[in-house]
Amino acid sequence: MPVDIWLYFILGFMIIGSIACLEIKNILSSIITIGVVGLGLSLAFLFLGAPDLALVQFVFEILCMIILIRAFAKRSIEVRALRRDVPETIIAIVILASIFVLSIFAFKDLPSFGKPIVRVAERYLAQAGVETGSQNIITAVILNYRVYDTLGEVTVLFTAILGTFTILRKTGRKKRHAE
Amino acid sequence: MQNNFPNEGMSVIVKTITRFTVWLIFLYGLYIVIHGHLSPGGGFAGGVIVAxxxxxxxxxYGKNFVLERVDKFAMNSLEAIAAILIVLTGIVGLYITGYFFANFMGVGKLYTLLSAGYIPMLNIFICVKVGMGLYLVFYYLASFKPKEG
Incomplete structure (x- = not known):
């Protein structure tokens, strides 16, 4: 079977998973359906020929699921039944339909699959081995040509971890001084 | 290894199996990091596997078993030191070649383990940073207890 059919199958599976995640009332089942979406994305990357991304997505999805289950599954979180007003629903449907119609016009002008506009990738494919000495071209791009990107990513991660520490610490600085 | 907290964690079956699997996972993460410039993967994926x-x-085994062996302060420090070392690599490149984050270690021979200049070094720093950081995030989120009332 060609790649496209597998891709449509996986994407359909992911859409079903995300809808199920919103509709299921039990929070553990809901977290597991999030995992289905993430692992489906990992499979999609694998079919598109991007093993690096697939590996990162797979591993990270497992870590996210463990954190979510460990942090939220045993807590008693109130699940409030969503009351749907008729005018709100109509407005939401109209906005979604207009975005859908506009996106049809927008996506028509996109370059076709596998034919990008940016030509710099050809230079990377041809010259990466000579210029950086790295056999894995993706590593050559993210750690040599585009290393500023990686620096930004590291900064974002550092800030996120700092935020977690700050919010979840036991005693604040002010309280410790007062004692 | 002596276990001072035998009542925490999961059952004996899980503990016995963990003794066989945990170092395999750890070494796989290190393999992914060290071969980051040769095979799929790299610092980020390997760091997440180490975490x-x-x-x-x-x-x-429960969190006290791990904290007895690896200190929380040491993890925090390792993460911060790795972040500083990443920036320091860029500054050394600026000092030697005149461009921030320029490759100052030469290219080396293609397809060998010690090649690609500073890429393996950056991979190891990113692995330490991501691994320690994500484990600490897991630790804080999992051991957080909201106050009653």
Missing amino acids: LSYVHLTLA
């Missing part, structure tokens, strides 16, 4: 091996140990 997952710590998470595995925590889930099976």
Whole structure:
């Protein structure tokens, strides 16, 4: 079977998973359906020929699921039944339909699959081995040509971890001084 | 290894299996990092796998078992030191070649383990940073207890 059919199958599976995640009332089942979406994305990357991304997505999805289950599954979180007003629903449907119609016009002008506009990738494919000495071209791009990107990513991660520490610490600085 | 907290964590079956699997996961993470410039993967994926091996140990044996061996302060420091070293690599490149984050170690021979200049070094720093950081995020989120009332 060609790649496209597998891709449509996986994407359909992911859409079903995300809808199920919103509709299921039990929070553990809901977290597991999030995992289905993430692992489906990992499979999609694998079919598109991007093993690096697939590996990162797979591993990270497992870590996210463990954190979510460990942090939220045993807590008693109130699940409030969503009351749907008729005018709100109509407005939401109209906005979604207009975005859908506009996106049809927008996506028509996109370059076709596998034919990008940016030509710099050809230079990377041809010259990466000579210029950086790295056999894995993706590593050559993210750690040599585009290393500023990686620096930004590291900064974002550092800030996120700092935020977690700050919010979840036991005693604040002010309280410790007062004692 | 002596276990001072035998009542925490999961059952004996899980603990016994964990003893066989946890170092395999850890070494796989290190392999992914060290071969980051030769095979798929790299610092980020390897770092997450290293963090997952710590998470595995925590889930099976309880958090006190891990904290007795690896100090929380040491993890925090390692993460911060790795972040500083990443920036320092860029500054050394600026000092030697005149461009921030320029490759100052030469290219080396293609397809060998010690090649690609500073890429393996950056991979190891990113692995330490991501691994320690994500494990600490897991630890804080999993051991957080909201106050009653």
